[in-house]
Amino acid sequence: MALSVVLAVLAAMANATASVLQRKGARDEAEGGPLSLGMLWHLAHRPAWLGGVTAIVVGFALQVAALATGPILLIQPILVVELAFTLLLSSRVFGARLRLREWTAVAGMTAGVALLLFAFAPHGGDPRAAPQLLWALGCGITVVVVATLVVLGYRSRYARRAAFLGIAVGTWFGFTAALVAGMTAAFSEGAGEGFRAWQTYALIVAGPLGFFLLQQALRAGRLVSSQPGFTLCNPLTSIAWGVVVFGEQVRGGPWILAELAGAAMIATGTVLLARSPLLQGKRGETEQRTP
16 A cells, blocks of 8 residues: 555656646647647647656556556545645746745645545455446546536636636546556456456547647646646546445545545645645746746
């Protein structure tokens, strides 16, 4: 379990690095418009954007390794700390100073994640044993939800568009984590089982779609609008998959109070960090053009 936690934390750090570097690389492009092949070619010549893409690959590999060694209910909530890492990295990249509020929020969010995982004590569950009907229902519901969010996003403008797309990205990434859990469970029974598992090939489609959606969300507006959706909806979606589809279990009874307290600390920290001037882009305090 300790190795799973370390891998998940490293994955969160890599994802935060990807968000900041890709935002840095794409911020000079016109916001809100469709992402074209020509624009991708242009972005591919920017070191910051390429660094962000590399960080995505590293983060995904770390997440796969974490899910191969621990339950989805343990791994995915840890990714919430990605927002804290994003803020810390943004302070370096975009030239802003962290204040007491940010440091307090980071500490509170970290403590909230620790409390939530301790109270959860997730156990049981097996993606390979999950009924195919539940897999089909989960996939169908997720696709419908994400498609609805994308439509709402493109019918909105500026911050609202970024917010809707950010939620869509987080939900889709939580779904891909479920697919990864299914794939790694299949490969644990041998390479033959892994290559026969439909989740392996679903990831070939879901991965690029998630990358494309992420680029759209990053270009739709500042990180303050999209990052909370990335951060919170990913683990929330994964928790739903773990409990409903995989049959993973958490502690109940008095532990529910501790779980609610941990969730409240995470939510409070997320709100404080999302409203930070560093991510909001107040004049002279964030996303400055640094050499």
